[in-house]
Every structure is written in C-alpha cells, then in structure tokens.
Amino acid sequence: DIQMTQSPSSLSASVGDRVTITCRASQSISSYLNWYQQKPGKAPKLLIYAASYLQSGVPSRFSGSGSGTDFTLTISSLQPEDFATYYCQQSYSTPYSFGQGTKLEIK
C-alpha cells in the first residue's frame, strides 16, 4: 500500500500570507495526486487533481505542483475562508490513500 505523509500537520498563518503544504508518497505515483479542503462538519471538497489541475470553480490562488513522490499545495494569498484542513490523496493504485491532513489556522 502507498503511504501519504503531509507536512506540516498544522500551520498558523495570517490573511494575505502565502502558504505551502507538502505531501510525500512512499513510492512514485507519477502525477496521480489530488488535494481536498475540509471545513469542520463538512465533507471534503476537491481543489486540485492530477497534481496541478485546478478543479472548476476553485479560486486561482490555489495551485499544485510536483510529480513522483513529492508534491505541494500553495495558496498564494490566504483568505478568511481558506482556514480549513487540507488532505492529499493518491489515485495511483488501490487502496486509494490520504495524507493525515494539514490544519491551517489563523495566526
């Protein structure tokens, strides 16, 4: 099974900051990597797919990059509604797996 590891586990930042979250796979997954945002009490929402493609309707301040084993999610200028938990997920092989999450909090 492929293990996904995110860092950091939590992050404090201010509105307007540029933020980067990292996700590492235990083996190469090419670009088979998605990013989700989850707010308390809500289901996850797809942000980025195939490592760098922005899901329809998602603001352009979100971007993704990487391939192989190392990936990043960047938020260029944090907005109040961006404070949430972010998960990476690999679709390279079943069983599909998620990272443990990165909680983005207001500083």
Added chain:
Amino acid sequence: QVQLQESGPGLVKPSQTLSLTCTVSGGSISSGGYYWSWIRQHPGKGLEWIGYIYDSGSTYYNPSLKSRVTISVDTSKNQFSLKLSSMTAADTAVYYCARGVVTIIVVFDNWGQGTLVTVSS
C-alpha cells in the same frame, strides 16, 4: 448537479453489521464510468477509503477491511449501499459516500454530507 445523501443508523452495537445507503439524485447511477465509493473518517482523524463499486458491479475493497465489507448497488432506487460486519468501537467514524470519476485520474468530485456511526452497547 449530482447530490449524494447517506442514510442509516447512527448507533450500532458491537458485533453487529452496519448497513448504510447512499441515495444519488440529479443523475443516474447507471450512467456508467463512475466509482461509487465509501470513505470514512474517525473522530478528529484523517480519511480512510473503504472501497467502491464500478459500473456493472465490479467491486474493490481496502484490504484492511475486505473480509468485513460488501458494497452493492440498486439501480432501480438509484442507490448504493455499504455493509460492514463485526463492528467494534474502532469502526466509530463519520461515513461518507462519494462519487469517483476519471478526470485524467480518479478523483472524488461529489460527496455526501456524511453520517456519524457510533459503535456502543
């Protein structure tokens, strides 16, 4: 816009079998090309993919749960279901149904709101 909605008991006794249903609206579950999935989230924890049923009924389950899981589809009701047997406290979680679709790669683009299942006597 496709919408998914989970239904089922919020409380299950240890050793019992959990049965959850996901009703799909705004689209046909028979339209093909989708991975109708179940994903769970233990309280305060990350996400765990349970398995999916695809098109004609092909299924794939997470090996960690495979011996206890069954996912099935009822096209007449536009629903798919999860059965998880021999429940223990470790199965207490929010259970989500989700639609998987190939958008270059498999993504989960539509989710139900989730339903909390507590295992307790």
